Amino acid sequence: MKWLPFISFLVLFLVCGSNLQAQVKTAQLSGRIIDQDDKPLAAVTITVLGKKQAVQSNDSGYFQLTVPANRAFALVFSHAGFSTVQRNFLLNAGENEFIPIRMLPGKTELEEVTVTDERSRRESGLVTINPKQAINIPSPGGGIESLIKVFVGSNNELTSNYNVRGGSYDENLIYINDFEIFRPYLVRNGQQEGLSFINPEMTRSVQFYNGGFQARYGDKLSSVLDIQYKKPKEHGGSAYIGLLEQGLQLEGSGKKKPFTYLIGVRNRNNRNLLSSQETKGNYVPSSADLQGLFTWKFSEKWSAEFFGNLSRTRFELEPSFSQPSTSVFSPFFTSNIGLDIYFEGREKDRYSTSMAGLSVTKQVNKNLRLKWLASWFENKEVESIDITGAYLFGERSFDRSRPEFGLIVNPLGAGVFQQYARNQLTIGVLNLSHKGTLTRGKHFHQWGVSVDRQQVRDQLREFEYQDSAGYSLPYQPGNLSLFKSLRSDANLDIHRVAAYWQDNISLGDSSGTILQLGARINYNDLNKEWLVSPRAGISWKPSRWEKDIIFRASAGIYMQPAFYRELRRYDGSLNTDVKAQKSWQVSGGFDYHFPAFNQVLRLSTEAYFKSLWDVVPYDIDNVRLRYFGENNARAYATGLEARLYGELVKDAESYLSIGFMRTREDIKDDFYYKYTLNEQNQPVDSTLTQNGYLRRPTDRLLTIGMFFQDYLSTNKNIKVYINGLYGSNLPYNIPNSVRYRNALFIDPYIRVDLGFSALLLNSDRSRRRRHAPFREFENIWLSLEVFNLIDRANTISYLLIKDFSNTTYAIPNRLTPRLLNVKLVGRW
Numbered sequence: 166m167k168w169l170p171f172i173s174f175l176v177l178f179l180v181c182g183s184n185l186q187a188q189v190k191t192a193q194l195s196g197r198i199i200d201q202d203d204k205p206l207a208a209v210t211i212t213v214l215g216k217k218q219a220v221q222s223n224d225s226g227y228f229q230l231t232v233p234a235n236r237a238f239a240l241v242f243s244h245a246g247f248s249t250v251q252r253n254f255l256l257n258a259g260e261n262e263f264i265p266i267r268m269l270p271g272k273t274e275l276e277e278v279t280v281t282d283e284r285s286r287r288e289s290g291l292v293t294i295n296p297k298q299a300i301n302i303p304s305p306g307g308g309i310e311s312l313i314k315v316f317v318g319s320n321n322e323l324t325s326n327y328n329v330r331g332g333s334y335d336e337n338l339i340y341i342n343d344f345e346i347f348r349p350y351l352v353r354n355g356q357q358e359g360l361s362f363i364n365p366e367m368t369r370s371v372q373f374y375n376g377g378f379q380a381r382y383g384d385k386l387s388s389v390l391d392i393q394y395k396k397p398k399e400h401g402g403s404a405y406i407g408l409l410e411q412g413l414q415l416e417g418s419g420k421k422k423p424f425t426y427l428i429g430v431r432n433r434n435n436r437n438l439l440s441s442q443e444t445k446g447n448y449v450p451s452s453a454d455l456q457g458l459f460t461w462k463f464s465e466k467w468s469a470e471f472f473g474n475l476s477r478t479r480f481e482l483e484p485s486f487s488q489p490s491t492s493v494f495s496p497f498f499t500s501n502i503g504l505d506i507y508f509e510g511r512e513k514d515r516y517s518t519s520m521a522g523l524s525v526t527k528q529v530n531k532n533l534r535l536k537w538l539a540s541w542f543e544n545k546e547v548e549s550i551d552i553t554g555a556y557l558f559g560e561r562s563f564d565r566s567r568p569e570f571g572l573i574v575n576p577l578g579a580g581v582f583q584q585y586a587r588n589q590l591t592i593g594v595l596n597l598s599h600k601g602t603l604t605r606g607k608h609f610h611q612w613g614v615s616v617d618r619q620q621v622r623d624q625l626r627e628f629e630y631q632d633s634a635g636y637s638l639p640y641q642p643g644n645l646s647l648f649k650s651l652r653s654d655a656n657l658d659i660h661r662v663a664a665y666w667q668d669n670i671s672l673g674d675s676s677g678t679i680l681q682l683g684a685r686i687n688y689n690d691l692n693k694e695w696l697v698s699p700r701a702g703i704s705w706k707p708s709r710w711e712k713d714i715i716f717r718a719s720a721g722i723y724m725q726p727a728f729y730r731e732l733r734r735y736d737g738s739l740n741t742d743v744k745a746q747k748s749w750q751v752s753g754g755f756d757y758h759f760p761a762f763n764q765v766l767r768l769s770t771e772a773y774f775k776s777l778w779d780v781v782p783y784d785i786d787n788v789r790l791r792y793f794g795e796n797n798a799r800a801y802a803t804g805l806e807a808r809l810y811g812e813l814v815k816d817a818e819s820y821l822s823i824g825f826m827r828t829r830e831d832i833k834d835d836f837y838y839k840y841t842l843n844e845q846n847q848p849v850d851s852t853l854t855q856n857g858y859l860r861r862p863t864d865r866l867l868t869i870g871m872f873f874q875d876y877l878s879t880n881k882n883i884k885v886y887i888n889g890l891y892g893s894n895l896p897y898n899i900p901n902s903v904r905y906r907n908a909l910f911i912d913p914y915i916r917v918d919l920g921f922s923a924l925l926l927n928s929d930r931s932r933r934r935r936h937a938p939f940r941e942f943e944n945i946w947l948s949l950e951v952f953n954l955i956d957r958a959n960t961i962s963y964l965l966i967k968d969f970s971n972t973t974y975a976i977p978n979r980l981t982p983r984l985l986n987v988k989l990v991g992r993w
Contacts, residue, residue, distance in 0.1 A: 192256035195229040196264040198222045198242065206244060206268060214239035214251070214881050215814045216763075234258040237879045242266055253879045286756040287679055287704035289377030289719035290388075290771065292316055292808070295818065296368040302872060303888050303920030303950040305438055305981060307410070308361045309392070311888070313373055316808065316822045317388075318868030318892045320914045321961050322952070322980060323355025323438070324788050325362075328863045329375045330773060331802035331828030332387030333783060333790055336725060339363075341392045342458065342472055343600065344522040344540050345383065349478070350730060351546045351590055354787035354978075355961070356439055357514055359452020359478035364429040366403055366414040367456065369395040375806075376773055377719035377752045380665045380683030380700045381600075381611050386725045386748055386777070394458045394472075397425050401943070407988035408437055427458040443979050446484035446508065453477055470524045472540075478516040484508035484552060488571075489976055503561030503573055504966075504976050510552040517545045532604040542594040550586035555579075558966065558974060578974075580966070582648075583630045592729065593620040609669040611683075616662055621729050623655035625737055631966075649900075653737030661689040661726070677706045681719075689726055692742055698722045718753035731781045734794030744796050748777040754806075766811035775802040782832055784898045785862040787962045787978065793832075800830035800861060817874035817884075824868045829858040835903050860896040860907045867893040882924035889917045897963055897975075909963065909975055917954040923947050926991075945991040956983040 198206045205226030212219040213232065222228040232238060234256050242250040247268040256262060285293040294312055304311035310325040317329050325348075326334040339346040339362070346362050374382070374389040382389045397416035404413045412431040418424065432453045439448040454476035462468045487506040522540035529535060560575035598615035631648040667683030681702040688695050700721030707714065726745040733739055754771030780798040784791045804826030812818050835856045871889040876882075892914040896907035926945040964976040 190234040190258040191231050192234040192258060192260040192262070193229065194232045194240070194254065194256065194262050194264070195227070196266055198226040198228065198266045198268060200247070201267070201269050206247075209242055209244045209268070212241045212243070212815075214241055215876070215878055218763075232256060234260065239879045239881070241881075242268060244268060246270060251881075285372075286715045286769070287706075287717055288374070288379070288681075289702050289717050289752050289754075290374045292373045292375065294371035294373060296365050296371055298818065298872070298874075299365045299368070299371070301874070301884075301886050301920065301922070303886050303918040303952070305409070305918075305952050305984070305986075306361065308365050309363045309368065309371055309390070310361055312872065313390070314890065315820055315870035315872045315888065316373070317375060318824065318865060318870060318914075319890055320865075320892055320895060320911070320959070321355050321788065322916065323435075323961075324358050326355075326788050329388040330775065330804060331800075331826060331861060331863050333785070333863065334788075335728070335730065335790060336385050336387035338383050338385045338389045339392070340382075340390070342394055342470065342522075343524065343536070343538060344472055344520070345542075345596065346520075347518075347542055347544060347592070347594065349516045349518065349544060349546055350592065351514075351548055351588055352516070353789040356435070356442070356448075356450065356482075357478075357480040357516075358788070359435075359450070359480075359516070360410075360431055360433050360454050360476065362454075362474070362476070362518075363392055364412075364414070364431065364454075364456055366405075366412060367394050367427055367429045367458070369393050376750065376771075376775075377702060377721070379681060379702065380667045380685050380698065380721075381613065384663065384685060384687050384696065384698065384724055384726060384745075386723050386746060386775075395427055396458075396460055397427060398422065401993055403990065403992040405988055405990040407948075408986050409433060409435065410988075423462045425460045429456045430454070438981060438984065441982050441984060443489050444484050444487040444506075444508075446482055446486075449479065449481035451479050466528050468526050468528075470526070472520070472522040472524075474518065474520040476516075476518040478514075480514040480516075481511065483511040484554075489979065502558055502577065502974065504556060504558040504974075505573060506554045506556045508552060508554050510550075512552060513549045515545075515547045519543050534602045536600045538596070538598045538600070540594075540596045542592075542596075544590070544592045546588070546590045548586050548588040550584055553581065553583045555581045556966070558976075578966075581632045583628075585626075585628050587624075587626040589622075589624045591620075591622040594618070607671040611667045611669075612665065614662075614664040617660065619657070619659040619661070619728070621655055621657040621659075623653060623657075623729075625651055625653040627651040627737075651735075651737040653733060653739065655729075655733075655739055657691070657729070657739075657741075659689055659691045661687065663687045677708045679704050687724070687726060687745075691727070692744060694726070694744055696724045696726065696745055696747075698724055713758040715756045716753075717755065718751075720751045721749070723748050723750055727781070730790060731792050732794060733792060735791060738794070740794045743781060743794065744779050746777065746781055746796070747779050748775050750775045761811075762813070764811055764813070766809060768807065768809055770805070770807045772805045773803065777801065780830060782830060783862065784900075785962075797833045798830050800828065802826065802828035802861075813873070814875055816881075817876060819873040820871065822868075822870040826865060826868070828861045828864045830861045831858045832856070832906075835906070856903065856906065862896060862898065862907065864907075865892050865895055867891070882927070884922045886920040886922070887917065888920075891915050899965060911960050911962075914959050915955070915957050916959065919951040919954045921949045941993050943992045945989070948988040948990065950986040950988070952984045952986065953981055954983065958982070 198209045200206050207222055207224045209222040210219050211228050220228055220230050235258060237255045239251055239253045247270055250266060250268055285291050299309045299312045302311050305322045306325055310327060314327055317327050319327060328334060329337060352358055370393045372391040378389045397418050400417035402415040410433040414429045416427045435450040436448055439450060456474045459471045485508055489504055520542045524536060524538040526536045557573050557576055557579045559573045559577040562569045562572055562574045564570055595618045596615060598613060600613040603610040628647050629649040665683060665685040670680045672678040672680060683700050685698040702719035704715055704717040724745045724747045727743040732741060732743050752771055752773035757768045758765055777800040779796040780800045781796055782793045782798045804824060806824040809821040836853050869891040873887040876884040894913050895911040897909040897911050898907050899905050899909055924944060925947055926942055959980040960977040961980050962978045964978060966974040966976060
C-alpha cells in the first residue's frame with residue numbers, strides 16, 4: 166500500500182494527457198475573415214486550440230478545415246497588427262458550418278519566443294529551463310529551484326536546497342549574470358529559510374548543469390546554475406500578491422536605450438505554512454529582499470552593468486507543544502510509540518545578505534569580447550536559542566471510544582532536554598575577475614582569471630543537555646555531562662587565485678562533431694595547495710542518419726577547496742589543513758528528438774560515474790550539514806538519468822524525469838567491536854571490524870519528477886499545473902554510532918502539488934474603457950494552488966531520544982500537510 170500514492174499520481178499524469186486520443190468522427194468548418202472596413206484579410210493563421218497544425222486564409226479571406234465532431238473545441242485567429250480572436254464550437258459528425266469572422270486592429274498577444282540552438286543538446290549535463298514555467302510551478306517554495314527539483318529530486322519542500330548526483334548542497338555553484346552567489350550558512354532547517362536569492366520575475370534564461378560542466382565554471386564537485394537576468398527593451402512590470410509571498414517588479418529603458426533598469430522587491434511570510442507543523446507555537450517567519458540590475462551602453466563597444474541585492478530574514482519561534490508518533494530504532498525490534506513534549510523558551514534568528522557587483526564589457530570586434538568584474542558579498546547571521554522541553558514517551562491510545570484516547574497509556578521513559586545557542590557569523594567575499602572570448606575559424610576560445618579575498622568572523626556557542634529517567638546522557642556516575650557541546654572562534658582571511666582556459670572546436674564542415682578542451686588552476690594561501698583540473702567533452706551528430714540524435718560524453722577532474730564549514734570539526738575546532746575534495750568524473754549519453762502523438766518529443770539520457778578522494782564526510786540534519794573536518798574518506802557515485810520533454814498539448818511543455826543512483830563512502834579507521842554471544846546471549850568474544858563502504862547521507866536509489874501543464878480544450882485561459890516528486894528512502898545517521906552509521910532510514914518522499922490559473926484580463930485593450938482602472942495592464946491571472954494534494958506526512962529528519970538502557974527512539978520531524986494558496990498576478 167505504500168506505493169499507492171506514487172501509482173496514483175502517475176495515473177493522474179496519464180489521465181490528464183487523454184486529450185491526445187484521436188477523434189474518428191469529424192465535421193467541416195469554413196468561413197470568411199474581414200477587417201473593420203469589411204475588407205478580406207489574407208494570411209490569417211487559424212489554429213485549433215491545443216494543436217500545432219494550422220491553416221491560413223486565402224487572398225479573399227476564406228478558409229476551410231476539418232475539425233473534431235461531438236466534442237467542444239476552440240479556433241484561434243491571429244494576424245500581425247490585429248487582436249487575436251477566439252471562437253468556441255461544438256459540431257455534429259458530418260456537419261458543415263460557415264462562419265464570418267471580423268478582426269479589429271489592436272495589439273496582438275505575442276508569446277515569448279526563446280531562441281535556442283543545439284547547445285543544450287550538445288553539452289553534457291545541461292538542462293535548459295524556461296523561467297516562465299518556474300513561475301507557474303505549484304510548490305510552497307516556488308521559483309527556479311522548485312523546477313530544478315523535478316530533474317534532480319528533493320526531500321524537503323521548505324528549502325531551496327537541492328542535491329545533485331549524490332553531492333551536498335555545498336557542492337553547487339550559482340551565478341547571476343556571471344557573479345557568483347552565496348547563501349546563509351547557519352540555517353538549520355527549511356523553516357528558517359526565507360526567499361530564494363533568485364527572483365524568477367527578473368529572470369531571462371536558466372541553464373542548469375547537473376554534471377560534466379566545462380572549465381569556465383568554478384571549482385565545485387556537483388553542479389552549476391547559470392542565471393541571466395533580463396535586459397528590458399521597453400517599460401513594463403509585474404506585481405503579485407498571495408498568502409505566502411508578495412512582490413513588485415519594474416523594468417524599463419531610456420529613449421535611445423543606452424540605459425536599462427530592472428528592479429524587484431519581494432516579501433515572504435511562512436506563518437500559514439508553519440502553523441500546520443507538528444510543533445505548535447508562535448511562529449514569526451519573515452523575509453524581504455530588494456534586487457536591481459542596471460545597464461549602460463556607452464558606445465557600440467563599451468557597456469557596463471551593476472547588480473545589487475539586499476536581503477533580510479527573521480525567524481522567531483516560541484514552541485509550546487508537540488505530539489508526534491513514531492517507531493523505535495533498535496538492532497533487535499521495532500514498535501509504535503508516541504511522544505508528548507512540552508516546551509519553554511524561544512528561538513530568535515537573523516540572517517542578512519548584501520551584494521554589489523559591477524561589470525564592464527568591451528566588444529572589441531565581432532570575434533573578440535572582454536569583460537572585467539568586481540563584486541562584494543557580505544553575509545551576517547545571528548542565532549539565539551534557549552529552549553527547554555519535558556517529554557513523556559510510550560504507547561499511545563488510539564481507541565476513540567476510551568477517555569484516554571490520544572494519551573500515553575504505557576510510559577516507556579521520560580526526561581528533559583535543553584538546547585542553547587548563541588552564534589554569530591560574518592562572511593565577506595571580495596572578487597576581482599576578468600573573462601574573455603575569441604572566435605577564430607572553427608575555434609571558440611574562452612579564458613578567465615580571478616582573485617578572491619574571503620573573510621570569516623565566527624563565534625559559536627552551543628550545547629545540548631539531555632536527562633532521561635533521572636540520568637544525564639551520556640551517563641557517567643557522579644558527573645553532570647552535556648549530550649553535545651560546541652565552542653568555536655574563527656578569524657580567517659583566505660586569498661584564492663584561479664584561472665581557466667577553454668576551446669570549443671568544430672570538427673568537420675557540417676559541425677557534426679564539437680570538441681571541448683579546457684583546464685582550471687586554483688591556489689589558496691590557507692593550506693597552500695595548487696589544484697589543476699583538466700576537463701574535456703565531445704558531441705557528435707551523425708549527418709547521414711535520418712533520426713535526429715546527438716551523442717555526447719565528458720570527462721574531467723573536479724576539485725573543491727574547503728571554504729568554511731568543511732574546516733569545522735564536530736567539537737567546533739577548526740582544521741585549517743583540510744585539503745580540497747577531489748574527484749574524477751565521466752559521463753555519456755544521447756539526446757533524441759522523435760515524433761509521437763502528433764508531436765515532437767525529446768528524450769535525453771546520461772550515465773555517469775564519479776570517484777572521489779580526500780573526502781570530508783558529513784551528516785545531514787534537516788538542511789544543516791555537520792562536517793567531520795578531516796579528509797578521511799573516499800567515495801563514489803554512479804547512476805543513470807533519463808528525461809522526457811514535450812508539448813503534450815500545444816504551447817504547454819511538460820517534463821518527466823527518472824534517475825537511478827548509488828553513492829557510497831568508506832571512512833578511514835571506522836572500527837567497531839563485533840561481539841560473539843553464547844546461548845545465554847552474553848558476549849564471549851569480540852573482533853575488531855571495519856565498516857567499509859556505507860551509504861552516504863544523499864544516497865537515493867530512485868527519483869522521479871514530473872511537471873505537467875494543460876488547459877481547457879475550449880479556453881486556453883484556464884490552465885492546470887501538476888508537480889509530482891517521488892524519492893526512495895534516504896539514510897539517517899545515529900550520532901556516535903560507528904557500527905550503525907547511516908543505518909536509520911527516512912521513508913520515501915512522495916509529493917503532488919496542483920495548481921489552477923484563470924486569466925481575468927487579457928491583452929486586448931481595444932475593448933477596455935478609457936478610464937478603466939486596469940487599462941494599462943497586459944494581463945491579470947488568478948491562481949489557486951493545492952500543496953501536498955495526497956496529504957503525505959513526509960519525514961525530513963529525526964529527533965533521537967535514548968532511555969537508560971541505551972535504546973534509541975527515533976521521533977520523526979514531519980514536513981507540511983495539505984495546504985491551499987491563492988495568488989493574484991498582474992503584468993503591464
